[in-house]
Amino acid sequence: MHEAPNIVGFxxxxxxxxxxxxxxxLTVFVDRDTAMAAIAESAIGAARGARDFIYVTVSTGLGGTIVSGGRMLRxxxxxxxxxxxxxxxxxxxxTRDAAADLPRCGCGSYGCAESFAAGRNLADAYGVADAAEVFTAWARGDPRATAIVIRAERALANLAVGLVNMLNPALIVVGGSIADNQPGHVLEPMRxxxxxxxxxAPASAVRVVPAALGGDVGMLGAVFAARERLSGRGEWFL
Amino acid sequence: MHEAPNIVGFxxxxxxxxxxxxxxxLTVFVDRDTAMAAIAESAIGAARGARDFIYVTVSTGLGGTIVSGGRMLRxxxxxxxxxxxxxxxxxxxxTRDAAADLPRCGCGSYGCAESFAAGRNLADAYGVADAAEVFTAWARGDPRATAIVIRAERALANLAVGLVNMLNPALIVVGGSIADNQPGHVLEPMRxxxxxxxxxAPASAVRVVPAALGGDVGMLGAVFAARERLSGRGEWFL
Incomplete structure (x- = not known):
């Protein structure tokens, strides 16, 4: 592991x-959770049969895996x-700094989609422990929560448009706790x-769908991936 | 052709x-100019030997082609x-619209890297015919030109960081008239x-280099591509 912005010490x-x-x-393979999740969603979940799809997770952080032409991009x-x-x-x-008014991202940069839309960042921006509180405050019309949620939706909108224009996927599968609990603030603004x-052309070729496999998706994918690797296939293809 | 934002009527x-x-x-194949350029730069230009590279052109518009694991993403x-x-x-x-203060892009959207950094957009923002005039005005300290150039550099910076984080290329090859004439405003802010x-990790694995083949790059690539297609290989691989 080179670095993991959301885990201290790694x-x-x-x-x-x-x-x-x-x-x-024991033989141990290391891979990204989102890569494992994409394999599971492809094999037995929402991305079955898709050769061009993007798995997106909006959870503590915001991550993903890109599959293009049946191959995972490495x-x-x-x-x-x-x-x-x-x-x-x-x-x-x-007249102001490029980063002015932008939340600092866990990766050290600014402007990242994660810095606006991931659970930890939503909670930090509002000064609470759990992103759910931000959406509750939004629902009662709290102006500060509203601003945070609007920015998160704008960030997700830009990300979705960019993924579609740049990668032309047939499917964007969106999982993670924030997406699962707040589809109206995640999948809907993306769509x-x-x-x-x-x-x-790419907009009419793509569907944005919720992930199918829930919280164990990474572990499920890891089973497929480990079996593939042990069988001598070092890389994962559809 | 579905659409071409910078050519009326197509x-x-x-x-x-x-x-x-x-x-x-006569047999005619149609493909994007940037796909042809990427093939040429890969075969005889700046991307020789690279299996993971992105060709970027900053010219009238801003386009590109992504090659990952030796395959062009389609x-x-x-x-x-x-x-x-x-x-x-x-x-x-x-409190303002998501598009407020943003230049409208030729594609109908807003916020696109092209809308800030491509030649036509730079010229339009300053109200002149040629983007070269914007850089001349920048050089003499004109405040309006300075703002336009700073925004263009910020857009290119975001694009470069995003490409590196998302696609982990070994090489970003940057061509097009604006990049050729103003590397200090294009390649340098990206680097x-x-x-x-x-x-x-991906930052230390990538180099941002100028394109090698100049204005004929698209035609050169088209020769390679047409020969490949006529020989029965429908897709282009490294």
Whole structure:
């Protein structure tokens, strides 16, 4: 593991060998939770049969995995898929700093979709422990919560339009606790933005659907992935 | 062709059959200029040997092509690669409309990287015919040109960080007239933003380099692509 913005202490941490040592030499594979989730949703969940899809999780953080032409995108050093850290905002007033008024992201940057829309960031922005409180405050018309939720929806809208224009998926599968509990603030703004603002051809080719497998999706995918790897297939394909 | 925001009149236009008819039935393939450019840069240009690279053109418009794991991303209906239409900004003030203060993009949306940083958009924002005039005005300290150029650089910075975090390329090849003539306003802000704001692992794995093949890059790539297609290989791989 190179780094994990939402877990303290995991910087350049040799997780596989440490775990293997602790498990008497058992073979350990390490991969991203969202990659495992995408495999599970593809095999037995909402993305069955799709060769071009994006798995998005809006939970504590905002992450994802991209599958294009039946292949999971890995990138040159296996870190591809961090869609939550695509910056979707900057300060428009050029007399001020580019980061002015923007929440600082856990990754150290600013403008990231995660910094606006993920659970931890929503809660931090409002000064509470749980993002659910922000949506409750929004529901009673609290102005500060309203502003936070509107920004989160704008960030998700930009992200959704960008994913559709850039990657032309057939399916965007959206999971994670925030998406599960607040589809009206996650899936709906994504769908609306795609319909209103993305190119017509990719917009009419894509559906935004909820994930099917719930909280165990990562573990389910890990079973498939470990079996594939042990059978000698080092990479995952549809 | 479904649509071409920067060419009037090309909406749902059957370009290949119209051209073929006009050329006595000659076989005609239609593809995006940036896809052809990426093939040429990969075969004989700046991306030789790279299996994970992104070709970016900053010219009249802002476009690109993504190659990941040795494959060009096509998407489910062959429109993938429109990186210039990833929205990288929104109005932060939630008492105002999401599009307030943002330039309208040729695609009908707002916030797109193209709407800030492409040549036509720079010129339109300043009210001149040629983006070169904006940079000349910037050089003499004109405040309005300065604001336009700073916004363009912020948009390119967000785009570069997002591409690196999301796709983990080994190389970003940047061509097009604006990039060629103003590398200090295109490649440099991209490099700076990646170094300062992208995840460390993908940031240290990527180089941002100028395109090698100049203005004929699309035609060169079209020769390779047509030969591949005629030989029966319908898709392009490294």
């Amino acid at each position: 910087k350049e941490f040799a997780l596989a060998s440490r775990l293997s040592d602790a498990l008497d030499g 990138g040159t050093t296996n870190t591809a898929g961090e869609i939550g850290h695509f910056p979707v905002a900057f300060q428009l007033d050029t 609306r933005a795609i319909a209103e603002r993305a190119f017509r | 909406k749902e236009f059957a370009l290949a059959s119209r051209l073929s008819d006009a050329l006595d039935g 998407g489910t209906t062959n429109t993938a690669g429109e990186i210039g239409h990833f929205p990288v900004a929104f109005q932060l003030d939630t 700076r933003a990646i170094a300062e704001r992208a995840f460390r």
